[in-house]
Amino acid sequence: MIEIKDIEYIAKLAKLDLSDNEKALYAKQLDSIVSHFKELSKIDTTNCEPLSHPLTITNVMRADHVIDTDTFAELAKNIPDTEGRFFKVPKI
Amino acid sequence: MKNKYEAVIGLEVHAQLKTQTKIFCACSIEFGKPPNSQVCPVCLGLPGALPVLNQEVLVLAVKAGLALNCAIAPLTKFDRKNYFYPDLPKGYQISQFDKPICHDGYLIIDQKKINIKRAHLEEDAGKLVHSGAARLHGSAYSLVDFNRSGTPLLEIVSDPDLNSADEARKYLTELRNILRYIDVCDGNLEEGSFRCDANVSIRPVGSNMLGTRVEIKNMNSFKSVKNAIETEIERQEQELDKGNKIVQETRLYDEATGDTHVMRSKEEANDYRYFPEPDLVPINIAVSFIEDIKKTLPVLPEVLRQKYVSEYQLTYDDAYVITEDKELTGFFETVLKLNVNPKTACNLLLGPCLGYLKENKLAIVQTKLNDNHIKDLVSNLESAQISFTGAKQVLLKAMETGNSISQIINDLGLVQISDEVTLKKFIDELILKYPNQLQEYKAGKTKLRGFFQGELMKATKGKANPQILNKILDESLN
Numbered sequence: 353m354i355e356i357k358d359i360e361y362i363a364k365l366a367k368l369d370l371s372d373n374e375k376a377l378y379a380k381q382l383d384s385i386v387s388h389f390k391e392l393s394k395i396d397t398t399n400c401e402p403l404s405h406p407l408t409i410t411n412v413m414r415a416d417h418v419i420d421t422d423t424f425a426e427l428a429k430n431i432p433d434t435e436g437r438f439f440k441v442p443k444i
Numbered sequence: 445m446k447n448k449y450e451a452v453i454g455l456e457v458h459a460q461l462k463t464q465t466k467i468f469c470a471c472s473i474e475f476g477k478p479p480n481s482q483v484c485p486v487c488l489g490l491p492g493a494l495p496v497l498n499q500e501v502l503v504l505a506v507k508a509g510l511a512l513n514c515a516i517a518p519l520t521k522f523d524r525k526n527y528f529y530p531d532l533p534k535g536y537q538i539s540q541f542d543k544p545i546c547h548d549g550y551l552i553i554d555q556k557k558i559n560i561k562r563a564h565l566e567e568d569a570g571k572l573v574h575s576g577a578a579r580l581h582g583s584a585y586s587l588v589d590f591n592r593s594g595t596p597l598l599e600i601v602s603d604p605d606l607n608s609a610d611e612a613r614k615y616l617t618e619l620r621n622i623l624r625y626i627d628v629c630d631g632n633l634e635e636g637s638f639r640c641d642a643n644v645s646i647r648p649v650g651s652n653m654l655g656t657r658v659e660i661k662n663m664n665s666f667k668s669v670k671n672a673i674e675t676e677i678e679r680q681e682q683e684l685d686k687g688n689k690i691v692q693e694t695r696l697y698d699e700a701t702g703d704t705h706v707m708r709s710k711e712e713a714n715d716y717r718y719f720p721e722p723d724l725v726p727i728n729i730a731v732s733f734i735e736d737i738k739k740t741l742p743v744l745p746e747v748l749r750q751k752y753v754s755e756y757q758l759t760y761d762d763a764y765v766i767t768e769d770k771e772l773t774g775f776f777e778t779v780l781k782l783n784v785n786p787k788t789a790c791n792l793l794l795g796p797c798l799g800y801l802k803e804n805k806l807a808i809v810q811t812k813l814n815d816n817h818i819k820d821l822v823s824n825l826e827s828a829q830i831s832f833t834g835a836k837q838v839l840l841k842a843m844e845t846g847n848s849i850s851q852i853i854n855d856l857g858l859v860q861i862s863d864e865v866t867l868k869k870f871i872d873e874l875i876l877k878y879p880n881q882l883q884e885y886k887a888g889k890t891k892l893r894g895f896f897q898g899e900l901m902k903a904t905k906g907k908a909n910p911q912i913l914n915k916i917l918d919e920s921l922n
Contacts, residue, residue, distance in 0.1 A: 365630055367528055404521040404543070404726045412490050412725050416500035419470035421484040437479040438573065438587035441530040 812846030
């Protein structure tokens with residue numbers, strides 16, 4: 353059973369500020385999702401390898417070759433606040 | 445009562461892999477470039493950008509795993525580790541959770557086996573500069589450089605098999621040594637390409653229970669690792685002696701004070717909510733791929749040390765010092781191929797040569813010394829043409845100039861005096877010069893023999909052949 357305190361904990365980890373109404377709503381919604389998974393766990397998976405990816409392809413890789421990526425001027429247009437060539441962020 | 449408790453230590457090392465590009469994008473990982481000059485949508489976590497694994501990362505990780513006696517996973521995959529921090533643009537770090545690429549290895553220090561639980565791949569975060577303060581605390585705002593974001597790391601996790609700060613230091617030295625040997629990591633602590641966290645707990649001696657562990661971060665040198673662990677063990681001993689309980693927490697080491705202080709307690713411990721990374725497909729590692737990499741592995745330091753001790757009669761300590769430097773080992777090996785007395789060659793390399801290299805921050809290949817220099821020098825020593833003191837000077841000159849040994853010996857006028865008649869002349873002069881000392885010597889003050897010996901070495905500018913000199917000195921004095 354997903355309770356309000358579970359929602360509060362997840363919200364804190366995700367840095368979300370939720371109202372009491374939202375907490376109640378999400379508790380109900382998440383509870384129904386989790387119950388659905390409980391349904392799935394009834395299936396016998398003894399001989400089933402855990403699925404690590406929905407696609408069947410593997411080993412997609414690239415060669416270790418540098419592509420010059422100094423595009424700071426362009427990048428800076430999307431940074432809210434800079435100082436020199438740094439991203440400036442509020443006090444942590 | 446120092447031995448009432450026993451320390452139990454496990455280490456986590458982040459080794460930066462020596463690739464050209466980042467783990468999931470083609471940005472360069474070169475150190476020391478202008479801030480944010482090596483970034484792209486992937487390592488900045490921009491929406492829609494997709495990571496692709498660098499194949500060299502796979503090669504280097506398998507190489508490291510083999511050198512650390514690990515099993516290599518036939519199937520490995522990546523997972524997301526979720527947390528928020530300004531140096532992590534995506535809000536998660538791509539790491540490995542339940543299927544690390546390497547697991548169950550070990551390395552040997554002082555004939556003790558230290559187990560390695562796992563070694564997994566992950567991406568590094570960006571670098572924060574805290575404005576207005578040396579560290580986070582007290583700064584008004586922070587600046588982020590993402591050049592490091594996405595740098596490939598291999599996190600190597602040991603079992604809690606280490607029992608002292610000294611063992612921890614030895615483990616780190618050996619681990620770094622191996623990774624440098626196989627050319628997987630440059631092991632540069634100052635540039636952060638080899639970083640370490642420690643998990644420390646203590647328990648009463650003889651107990652099998654594990655005490656509550658405390659994690660220590662922020663140690664930037666082998667010395668600070670040793671200091672930090674020693675300080676932490678002492679702190680825990682004092683807590684237990686006072687009847688207090690150890691609290692599970694993460695502490696930061698302060699280089700300036702040599703102390704640790706609390707960073708976060710268990711209650712605030714992160715819950716990373718790992719889940720499989722959907723943007724990267726799994727990696728199958730074929731046996732043939734592993735076998736091919738195995739063939740490229742050099743002989744590892746511990747194996748060489750055992751060989752040097754058993755075949756060449758070097759002491760383990762000497763063998764250890766030689767194998768600490770990969771280039772020096774390579775040089776020593778080529779010298780040995782010339783049938784040179786290993787012990788003498790080792791003495792030359794470890795004494796004057798290593799001192800010179802350290803002082804000038806050079807690798808042996810950067811000097812003008814070659815294997816024939818050592819061969820000629822050893823043969824001059826063996827035929828008593830020059831003294832060991834003289835040989836040291838010659839060696840330094842050879843490293844600087846690259847001139848032949850015979851030429852340097854001539855230039856420096858170092859040919860040893862082994863001629864008895866010539867040496868006798870020096871002794872006769874000395875006896876005339878110090879008649880009182882001679883009388884005292886004859887009256888039983890035999891310590892004065894050393895005085896005469898010293899004066900003779902001075903008079904001959906160190907060129908006297910010590911064996912012959914001693915023989916004639918004894919004849920003349922008695």
